[in-house]
Amino acid sequence: MKKTFLVAFLSCWISSVVIAADSEPAVVYDMGGKFDKSFNEAAYMGAERFHKESGMQYRDFEPTNEAQRTQSMRRLAGRGANPIVAVGFGYAAAVEEVAKEYPDTKFAIIDMVVDLPNVQSIVFKEHEGSFLVGALAAMASKTGKVGFVGGMDIPLIRRFACGYEQGVKHINADAEIFQNMTGSTPAAWNDPGKGAELAKSQFDRGADVVYAAAGGTGIGVYQAAKDDGKLAIGVDSNQNHIHPGTMLTSMVKGVDVAVYNAFKAGAEGKWVSGVQVLGLAEDGVGWALDEHNSSLVSDDMKAKIESLREQIIAGSITVHDYMADSTCTY
Amino acid sequence: MGSPNGNGVVMDLEGAFLLFVLVLDSTARVAVPLIFCALAGLFAERSGVIDIGLEGKMLAAAFAAAATAAVTQSSWIGLGAGVVVSIAFAMLHGFACITHRGSQVVSGLAINILVSGLTVTLGIAWFHEGGQTPLLVDDARFPPIEWPGTNVVGGVPIIGPIYKELLSGHNVLVYLAFFVVPLSWWILYRTRFGLRLRAVGENPTAVDTAGISVQWLRYRAMLLCGVLCGLAGTYLSTAHGASFIRDMTAGKGYIALAAMIFGKWRPLPAMLACLLFGFLDSVAARLQGVELPVVGQIPVQFIQALPYVVTVILLAGFIGRAVAPKASGIPYVKER
Numbered sequence: 001m002k003k004t005f006l007v008a009f010l011s012c013w014i015s016s017v018v019i020a021a022d023s024e025p026a027v028v029y030d031m032g033g034k035f036d037k038s039f040n041e042a043a044y045m046g047a048e049r050f051h052k053e054s055g056m057q058y059r060d061f062e063p064t065n066e067a068q069r070t071q072s073m074r075r076l077a078g079r080g081a082n083p084i085v086a087v088g089f090g091y092a093a094a095v096e097e098v099a100k101e102y103p104d105t106k107f108a109i110i111d112m113v114v115d116l117p118n119v120q121s122i123v124f125k126e127h128e129g130s131f132l133v134g135a136l137a138a139m140a141s142k143t144g145k146v147g148f149v150g151g152m153d154i155p156l157i158r159r160f161a162c163g164y165e166q167g168v169k170h171i172n173a174d175a176e177i178f179q180n181m182t183g184s185t186p187a188a189w190n191d192p193g194k195g196a197e198l199a200k201s202q203f204d205r206g207a208d209v210v211y212a213a214a215g216g217t218g219i220g221v222y223q224a225a226k227d228d229g230k231l232a233i234g235v236d237s238n239q240n241h242i243h244p245g246t247m248l249t250s251m252v253k254g255v256d257v258a259v260y261n262a263f264k265a266g267a268e269g270k271w272v273s274g275v276q277v278l279g280l281a282e283d284g285v286g287w288a289l290d291e292h293n294s295s296l297v298s299d300d301m302k303a304k305i306e307s308l309r310e311q312i313i314a315g316s317i318t319v320h321d322y323m324a325d326s327t328c329t330y
Numbered sequence: 331m332g333s334p335n336g337n338g339v340v341m342d343l344e345g346a347f348l349l350f351v352l353v354l355d356s357t358a359r360v361a362v363p364l365i366f367c368a369l370a371g372l373f374a375e376r377s378g379v380i381d382i383g384l385e386g387k388m389l390a391a392a393f394a395a396a397a398t399a400a401v402t403q404s405s406w407i408g409l410g411a412g413v414v415v416s417i418a419f420a421m422l423h424g425f426a427c428i429t430h431r432g433s434q435v436v437s438g439l440a441i442n443i444l445v446s447g448l449t450v451t452l453g454i455a456w457f458h459e460g461g462q463t464p465l466l467v468d469d470a471r472f473p474p475i476e477w478p479g480t481n482v483v484g485g486v487p488i489i490g491p492i493y494k495e496l497l498s499g500h501n502v503l504v505y506l507a508f509f510v511v512p513l514s515w516w517i518l519y520r521t522r523f524g525l526r527l528r529a530v531g532e533n534p535t536a537v538d539t540a541g542i543s544v545q546w547l548r549y550r551a552m553l554l555c556g557v558l559c560g561l562a563g564t565y566l567s568t569a570h571g572a573s574f575i576r577d578m579t580a581g582k583g584y585i586a587l588a589a590m591i592f593g594k595w596r597p598l599p600a601m602l603a604c605l606l607f608g609f610l611d612s613v614a615a616r617l618q619g620v621e622l623p624v625v626g627q628i629p630v631q632f633i634q635a636l637p638y639v640v641t642v643i644l645l646a647g648f649i650g651r652a653v654a655p656k657a658s659g660i661p662y663v664k665e666r
Contacts, residue, residue: 032576033450033461035458035459035460035461035462040460041460062460064447064450153630153631180615180618181630183634184630184631184634187577187581190575190577190578190580191578191580192578193360193363193566193571193578194580197359197360198615200356201352201612201615204349204352205349205616216576219465219571219572219573220571223465242465
């Protein structure tokens with residue numbers, strides 16, 4: 001009798017796990033961690049929004065070294081998680097490998113294109129969003145000199161820099177732009193000390209607005225701007241709240257929307273594979289205006305940025321994409 | 331039209347001089363953690379204990395200081411916590427390789443790996459910000475100290491910028507770093523403790539024969555090492571920066587180790603090596619993206635490799651052989 005109960009209980013338990021796991025979506029974050037106040041946190045917000053709206057649970061994983069990328073994805077796929085959203089270009093190799101092993105599981109990757117029938121690739125037009133914050137930087141700058149601090153020197157970050165440069169030059173053709181990359185290894189995403197020094201080196205040369213696309217390194221850049229009474233521009237998430245009053249704006253990337261949409265499409269069976277390119281027109285990128293920076297952005301500036309935004313969407317301004325030809329000529 | 335032109339040249343010279351002073355200013359800020367760490371490594375190795383774990387101790391101190399300062403809102407309590415945690419890891423290293431004569435390199439590396447994971451894990455558990463600590467408000471950081479009369483002296487040419495930008499306006503830990511260098515020299519070369527410390531790193535048997543405890547001397551060296559690493563870590567997270575971020579030391583412990591070897595295990599040359607690294611770093615930041623005649627734009631990778639290239643060239647060509655203390659890395663076994 002006891003045994004039968006146990007068997008019944010066990011089979012119930014197992015089947016419930018299988019049912020739950022069957023539709024449970026999963027997200028794997030990039031190396032910066034879930035609460036990096038930036039890129040990964042945006043992904044987390046998207047997953048949480050899906051959880052609150054649908055009531056469905058999801059799984060997530062934060063890798064602490066490179067080797068865990070493939071391991072974690074394989075384990076999640078093996079447990080039946082579906083769809084699995086990989087956040088960050090660093091997952092390209094892992095997605096390619098695991099997506100082939102689990103052809104019935106749906107995968108999504110953000111910031112990279114993986115060409116497989118069960119993979120959805122979501123990329124953003126960062127150059128368009130960076131153009132807008134560049135224009136705002138040029139309008140806010142009193143010295144006509146602005147700065148950019150990138151994280152690791154990769155084409156994706158050059159795309160941010162190039163879009164920013166075009167935005168600045170669009171407003172003030174004579175403006176001077178100082179560009180610094182923090183490093184050429186992944187350690188460049190987590191070096192706030194170096195970020196602060198790079199920002200200060202730009203302030204020393206006269207820059208009064210600095211845009212950081214550098215993950216955790218950016219925290220040092222924003223702190224340096226606050227310490228020296230200059231303006232900084234955040235990236236990926238809305239980072240205006242970090243230092244209210246010295247954060248001019250943030251170039252927001254719709255990573256939250258991308259994760260939310262992927263989860264939702266998976267749950268509703270409306271999943272499509274292929275490449276999705278999200279720009280200003282799709283609200284995939286944009287600039288942040290809230291109570292923390294409203295005092296820094298005048299109505300004129302706001303109107304100008306909005307009109308630039310519409311012109312880019314309409315196609316009367318085209319923003320050159322660095323990754324199209326690996327040069328920043330426009 | 332001659333005079334405005336001449337004026338322009340004078341202005342440019344002044345501007346260039348100011349920029350140079352600002353580079354030196356940045357050099358000082360970058361070099362501070364390196365100086366603390368290089369001296370820490372110097373005390374350890376002079377006593378015969380190799381310490382690869384400078385990086386780990388510095389990271390642990392950075393986390394402890396930032397976490398404590400965030401909770402207590404006091405930078406000084408943060409400093410205390412940073413130093414205590416760093417000493418604890420130094421004692422752990424001592425226990426493994428002085429008392430138990432384990433491999434010093436393995437123990438040091440183990441500390442680095444342990445701390446890299448432990449800080450993030452504790453950070454996630456305590457603050458729920460992905461391993462970061464909350465951003466510190468200004469009151470919980472070490473504020474810059476403005477020297478008296480900067481506005482008056484600041485206007486004087488040459489001396490003005492040096493006084494205003496380079497000497498004044500740093501936090502207390504920066505001044506402490508430059509004070510600790512002569513202090514270390516004095517301890518090493520002018521005190522009985524220093525003499526014994528140097529002896530124990532060269533010939534522990536002789537020291538033992540004289541009736542002085544080798545182990546106790548080495549433990550005291552590790553204590554100093556812990557204090558100095560603690561200061562370095564605290565500087566990173568509560569003076570230079572305003573929060574702890576995963577792996578924020580970014581290899582500075584290893585660079586400090588190189589600076590110590592570069593300075594041939596002597597305080598003053600080690601400090602100069604740290605300043606050289608800091609200077610090259612600061613110059614590199616300003617060289618990025620600059621178009622130079624003939625060569626054009628210098629690749630970022632080259633600029634970032636510059637400090638290391640210069641080190642190799644200087645070490646190979648100009649400084650000569652760096653000879654480590656003879657007993658460095660060898661656990662002492664008392665003859666029975």
